[in-house]
Amino acid sequence: MGKLRFEITMSLDGFVAGPNPSHDEPLGIGGESLHEWAFRLKAWREPHGQSGGDTGPENDLVEESLANTGATIMGRRMFSGGAGPWEDDPNADAWWGDDPPFHHPVFILTHHPREPVTKEGGTTFTFVTEGIEAALEQARAAAGEKDVAVAGGANVGQQYLKAGLLDELLIHVAPLLLGDGTRLFENHLGPEQLELELTQAIDSPAAAHLRYRLAK
C-alpha cells in the first residue's frame, strides 16, 4: 500500500491562499503567485499540455510525486470554488476543462451527492459524501500500490492530519508573505504537539520544498 501524502504550497507566512477568493481569483488576492515556482517546470507543464519547461532537482521532485501518485483527494472548494447544490454551482465542471492534469482518479469531498464524471486522459472525478475515511478507502483502492495525494484545500488537509491518517507532508514554501488569507495550519489542529521527521529538502530561488514523515 502506498503512502498518504498531503502536498501543498504555502507562503513563508503560512497561507495557501490569499484573502477574498472568488471565481476569477480562486486562490484569493495574490494567491496565484504562490504557484509560480511550479508553472515554469517541465513536470508541471507537460500534464497541463504545455511544452518546454525547466528540468533539474526541483523538476525531479514534482515528476516523482506525479509518477508515484495513483489517486488524489480534494475538497469541494478546491474542485470548483463553489459550495451547496451542484446545480447552482456555475463552476461545477471544475477548473481544468476536458483533459485535467491529474490523469488518475480524483475523489472530491462534498456534502452534495453527484454521479461520477469521466474526463479525457485518465482523470475521473468521484464525489464522496461519507467523509474523509470513506474517500481515503476509495482512493487507496484506486491507487493500488501507488501513493494517495491529499491536494487541499487547507481544511481537508487539516482533517486528515487531525485524524492521524497522513504519512507524509510535502510543503512547497513559496518565497513571499501574503499577509492574510487561508492558513495551512490553523490553531488547535490536534490534541497534542506533533514531531515530524524532515526527510528531504530541496530549494531553488523559486521555492523551498520540505518533505516530512509523520510518526503513526
Place this chain on the structure above:
Amino acid sequence: MGKLRFEITMSLDGFVAGPNPSHDEPLGIGGESLHEWAFRLKAWREPHGQSGGDTGPENDLVEESLANTGATIMGRRMFSGGAGPWEDDPNADAWWGDDPPFHHPVFILTHHPREPVTKEGGTTFTFVTEGIEAALEQARAAAGEKDVAVAGGANVGQQYLKAGLLDELLIHVAPLLLGDGTRLFENHLGPEQLELELTQAIDSPAAAHLRYRLAK
C-alpha cells in the same frame, strides 16, 4: 553598514512559542523543543560555555551569523518574560546569568526606562524606550560594519518587518507542529504582499534553515 536581520526559529506550523508561556516555561508548552536543533551545535554550545558539539554546514551557518552580528535587538518579553515596571519583575536580570551568550551590545525595547547593565564577556544591556527606530539607530552605531540582529519575539520582528526596515529574514524551521502558541507571522502584517528572495537554504534532520532577502 551591516544588514538588519530578523533571525528566529519557528515550527512548521508557524509558531515561535507554544501556548501559556510562564517563568518556568518562557517559550510556552513545548516551545523549548523548537530550539533542539541548535543545542547540539558547537557554535551554540561555545558562547553558552559548553564544550563539544556538532560541526558541519548547519554549524557554519550559526557560526557565521554570530561572527557577523555586532548588536542584537530584542523585546522586553524575550529579555525577562516580564512586563511592567522593572522593580516588579522577578526576572529583571534576564535568563542568561553573569556571562550571557551574546558577547556584544544588546538593545531591549521596553516602555520602562532603566539604566544600562554591563555583563561579563562583552555583553551590555541597553534599554530603549523610544521605539524600534531609536533602538535600530543605537544598535547600528554599536555594531559598526557588522549586522544587527533582531532576535524576537515575534511582535518585535513584525514591527521591523511592517516598517520596512529588515534586509534579511533567517528562519529556522523546526520539524514539529506546535498546534498553538505565538505566531511568527500574524495576519495583516503589512500594507501589501511582499516578495522575498530565497538566498540560502540548508537542512539537517533537525531543521531547515531558510534565508530570504527583502526588497527595500
